[in-house]
Amino acid sequence: MRSTVALVTLFVGIAVAPAQIAVVPSPEATLAENRAAGELAKYLGEMGVNIVPISKAATKIYIGQSRQAARLCPDIDWKRLGNEEVILRTVGDDLVVGGGRPRGSVYAVYRLLDRLGTRWWTPWATSVPKRRGLALPRLNIREKPAFEYREPFWFHVFDPDWAMRNAVNGQTENLDEAHGGGTYYEGFVHTYYPLVPPEKYFATHPEWYSLINGKRTTDNAQLCTTNLEMRRVLLEEVKRRLRANPKAAIVSVSQNDCFNPCQCDVCQALAKAEGSESAPVLALANFVADGIKDEFPKVAVDTLAYQYTRHAPKTLRPRPNVIVRLCSIECDFGVPLTHARNKDFANDVRDWSRLTQRLYVWDYVTNFAHYIQPLPNVGVLGPNLKFFSENGVKGVFEEGDYNSNGGDMAELKAWMMAQLMWSPKASPRKLRDEFLRGYYGKAATAIGKYVDLMDAAAATRPAHIYDGPNAPYLALPILQNAESLWTQAERAAGDAETLRRVKVGHLSIRYVWLRNWAALRREASNSGQPWPLPDSRKAVAEEWLSVAKSAGPRGWSPVSVVNEGSQSVEAFVKAMSVQPPP
Numbered sequence: 001m002r003s004t005v006a007l008v009t010l011f012v013g014i015a016v017a018p019a020q021i022a023v024v025p026s027p028e029a030t031l032a033e034n035r036a037a038g039e040l041a042k043y044l045g046e047m048g049v050n051i052v053p054i055s056k057a058a059t060k061i062y063i064g065q066s067r068q069a070a071r072l073c074p075d076i077d078w079k080r081l082g083n084e085e086v087i088l089r090t091v092g093d094d095l096v097v098g099g100g101r102p103r104g105s106v107y108a109v110y111r112l113l114d115r116l117g118t119r120w121w122t123p124w125a126t127s128v129p130k131r132r133g134l135a136l137p138r139l140n141i142r143e144k145p146a147f148e149y150r151e152p153f154w155f156h157v158f159d160p161d162w163a164m165r166n167a168v169n170g171q172t173e174n175l176d177e178a179h180g181g182g183t184y185y186e187g188f189v190h191t192y193y194p195l196v197p198p199e200k201y202f203a204t205h206p207e208w209y210s211l212i213n214g215k216r217t218t219d220n221a222q223l224c225t226t227n228l229e230m231r232r233v234l235l236e237e238v239k240r241r242l243r244a245n246p247k248a249a250i251v252s253v254s255q256n257d258c259f260n261p262c263q264c265d266v267c268q269a270l271a272k273a274e275g276s277e278s279a280p281v282l283a284l285a286n287f288v289a290d291g292i293k294d295e296f297p298k299v300a301v302d303t304l305a306y307q308y309t310r311h312a313p314k315t316l317r318p319r320p321n322v323i324v325r326l327c328s329i330e331c332d333f334g335v336p337l338t339h340a341r342n343k344d345f346a347n348d349v350r351d352w353s354r355l356t357q358r359l360y361v362w363d364y365v366t367n368f369a370h371y372i373q374p375l376p377n378v379g380v381l382g383p384n385l386k387f388f389s390e391n392g393v394k395g396v397f398e399e400g401d402y403n404s405n406g407g408d409m410a411e412l413k414a415w416m417m418a419q420l421m422w423s424p425k426a427s428p429r430k431l432r433d434e435f436l437r438g439y440y441g442k443a444a445t446a447i448g449k450y451v452d453l454m455d456a457a458a459a460t461r462p463a464h465i466y467d468g469p470n471a472p473y474l475a476l477p478i479l480q481n482a483e484s485l486w487t488q489a490e491r492a493a494g495d496a497e498t499l500r501r502v503k504v505g506h507l508s509i510r511y512v513w514l515r516n517w518a519a520l521r522r523e524a525s526n527s528g529q530p531w532p533l534p535d536s537r538k539a540v541a542e543e544w545l546s547v548a549k550s551a552g553p554r555g556w557s558p559v560s561v562v563n564e565g566s567q568s569v570e571a572f573v574k575a576m577s578v579q580p581p582p
């Protein structure tokens with residue numbers, strides 16, 4: 001039976017007079033489509049739109065696949081729409097907000113709300129514009145996201161509501177059926193030893209593991225990927241795991257997080273013939289892919305092109321049900337991947353892209369040794385996603401600070417990436433400025449200058465993901481400018497919540513002062529430059545901790561760790577509370 005979630009007043013087409021409208025979910029709506037329809041009604045209500053009974057509705061917004069949607073859009077073959085494909089179409093006085101399943105109609109709702117100005121900056125900050133009525137141009141849109149897999153991997157993104165509204169579809173966001181589901185892996189990465197455990201097999205089958213300098217070993221090593229007996233055991237383990245995990249769309253069969261590929265004659269002959277250590281790794285992935293395709297036709301095998309396997313083989317092609325995840329870990333992140341400084345990696349993207357239709361990228365967007373410290377990469381996020389999209393990349397995993405809030409410009413970066421993963425053609429600069437205005441209010445101008453300052457600093461100096469607090473782009477004159485801009489931003493903030501957001505952003509630069517205190521003080525003193533902070537490092541550290549631990553609105557949780565090694569904020573501040581000798 002048709003249900004009416006809400007009735008609203010809306011202008012459709014060129015606004016002349018308000019029309020009475022209703023939000024009408026499909027009678028066959030899924031859980032997620034119903035939920036999205038409810039959200040549409042809720043946000044329209046928050047915008048201040050008047051609600052009228054359905055019998056008085058001159059305009060209806062039809063959500064999802066239904067008889068009405070089919071009647072209004074007879075040219076659309078609804079069953080053949082992509083699983084995330086969106087339809088937004090004005091027909092007469094009505095509006096069809098539909099799409100494929102499971103997430104097309106869901107995303108259609110949020111794309112419509114986005115057009116109406118709603119923004120979900122973070123789980124704790126949403127902007128809903130107030131309006132008298134809703135002026136919409138006549139719509140005829142059919143679109144889908146540029147990437148099939150989209151995961152900006154930041155701590156606050158793991159909120160399923162935020163992820164769904166921003167069209168993120170990974171697995172850590174826990175997108176259940178009501179959120180349209182996500183992309184679920186069996187195993188996620190570095191699965192060689194979980195699949196063929198050395199403690200179970202090494203004693204009886206040392207030949208299944210890497211031959212290094214004439215000895216079989218499992219010490220920071222890999223599998224002997226060409227060993228046929230090992231392959232059969234691994235395949236059976238993959239099948240067993242997939243039978244137990246029907247949600248999985250991808251199974252990871254990927255190298256361990258170290259080097260030491262097998263040096264046996266068979267592995268090396270293959271690597272040599274193909275000109276890359278990726279060949280023996282890909283050969284194993286292909287073997288598993290062939291072995292599972294009949295029983296699991298919808299599951300893909302994921303393997304890495306990472307460190308020693310980054311270069312593509314000359315001729316060996318991944319099977320159609322293999323995903324290659326190419327990792328950018330060695331790159332210079334202060335400049336786009338198309339820059340001369342990243343030429344090798346850009347070539348790897350192009351080479352892999354020629355071999356496969358299922359190329360994913362594992363990209364790095366934070367400093368893992370110092371999450372809080374600036375990694376000035378805001379300006380490269382857009383160009384990099386555009387480069388991926390233009391070179392046939394189908395999925396993007398952007399690994400950020402995933403352990404805690406507080407990562408450098410985490411809120412801005414995660415939001416920008418989610419938008420650009422939908423459409424890498426969007427203007428990154430426009431998105432950036434929009435976020436700064438929406439999230440930081442009156443402090444936006446100073447923070448925009450700070451982002452420019454840091455981006456410019458990294459553009460001419462190398463920037464890597466394990467840089468220390470003495471990285472060249474964190475030189476004293478740059479820090480002094482940055483400190484001054486954050487102080488201006490705090491003064492401009494106005495209300496308490498904006499000030500809290502600004503202070504959290506300011507933690508990054510303060511983190512560098514604290515970590516590199518002695519050297520910076522010496523330099524300031526020797527060069528006669530002013531010292532912009534109190535003389536006591538302990539005082540600065542304690543103020544830092546009070547901001548990091550401060551409470552915030554619902555959806556926010558205090559900063560808990562400062563790096564991937566999980567050093568707690570308390571341990572960091574304790575270490576910083578000792579006054580270094582002058």
Ligand SMILES: [Zn+2]
Pocket residue numbers: 211223224225226227262263264265266267268
């Ligand atoms: Zn081998």
